[in-house]
Amino acid sequence: MEGALDAGLKLFGMWASPFVHRVQLALKLKGLGYEYVEEDLSNKSPTLLLLNPVNQKVPVLLHGDHPIAESLVILEYIDETWTERYPLMPSDPLERAAVRFWCHFAVDKLGLSFWEILKSTGDEQRAAVREALGNLKLLEDELRDGLFRGRRFFGGEKMGFLDVVIGCGYHCLPELDEMTGADPFELDEGFPCISKWVRDFRAQPEVKEVIPDHDKLVGYMKVIRQRILSQGSASAPRV
Ligand SMILES: N[C@@H](CCC(=O)N[C@@H](CS)C(=O)NCC(=O)O)C(=O)O
Structure with missing residues (x-):
């Protein structure tokens, strides 16, 4: 989290997942720090199943107590929450x-x-x-x-x-x-x-x-x- 804003974020991911990389890249561009939890997808943690019971997939971003799932949904959430830092979506x-x-x-x-x-x-x-x-x-x-x-x-x-x-x-x-x-x-x-x-x-x-x-x-x-x-x-x- 060095040099990044501590925004109370926790990311559940898997190192090779392109969906997880999307979220990591967006957080990096915005300068937001986060805690990272690596999931074993052949033996998913009870926490992941609790946070994303519908799809049971990574990535899941936990913001405070609120889980957000699906990479595109997470990207929009990040962009709309930290609007002043590196806007991702165009304004037009x-x-x-x-x-x-x-x-x-x-x-x-x-x-x-x-x-x-x-x-x-x-x-x-x-x-x-x-x-x-x-x-x-x-x-x-x-x-x-x-x-x-x-x-x-x-x-x-x-x-x-x-x-x-x-x-x-x-x-x-x-x-x-x-x-x-x-x-x-x-x-x-x-x-x-x-x-x-x-x-x-x-x-x-x-x-x-x-x-x-x-x-x-x-x-x-x-x-x-x-x-x-x-x-x-x-x-x-x-x-
Ligand atoms: N549409 C989802 C796809 C996420 C996804 O497929 N994640 C994979 C890892 S690459 C996963 O968690 N697979 C576990 C499973 O299918 O049980 C997104 O964009 O977040």
Whole structure:
């Protein structure tokens, strides 16, 4: 909590979870300190089950006595509670609508298509990669020609809400083939705007502090993939 405001926050998380990283990155950008509790998701603590009885998932943020669950809900809560510190959401309503729209896209489209890559092999996986690349192309077009065009980040010169949401889920895009055993694809060639954005995101000091070492994450994802493949299909987390 060094140098950060003690806001009476406790975060229940798991080191490799992109949903937890979203919350950690938002707290870091806002300069808010918090106590961190690492959960063993194969043996969840009674406290986690009590705080998030509906989904029984991390992250859960405890503010005083009040638990808040679901990463996007937590991000909005943090942003609306500490408005004076590093605003994450844009002030313009149209831009806010666009941020929310692309957050839905990240969860419903990108997230699901990448999950399909992780849990499949052979032709099924190649089809999943085609679907995911089609989704990435939509994001590439948005960065090139849409509301966010010409910006370093979706938030402008600095990272904003959408950078936190998409960045924590997809900073591993350059290692996607390694993580999933999929055929290699050239991010730089097909997706110049996304690949620049990924590089800029990964270079941010707050991101470096929050996101675990890439080799460690890739190794962990390979283990998860093997576990899913040996146990049969797993349900997708909502990314
Ligand atoms: N939609 C949730 C997803 C959270 C989620 O899937 N968390 C995973 C860890 S990456 C979890 O707690 N899994 C435990 C389980 O599914 O039982 C969010 O955005 O917070």
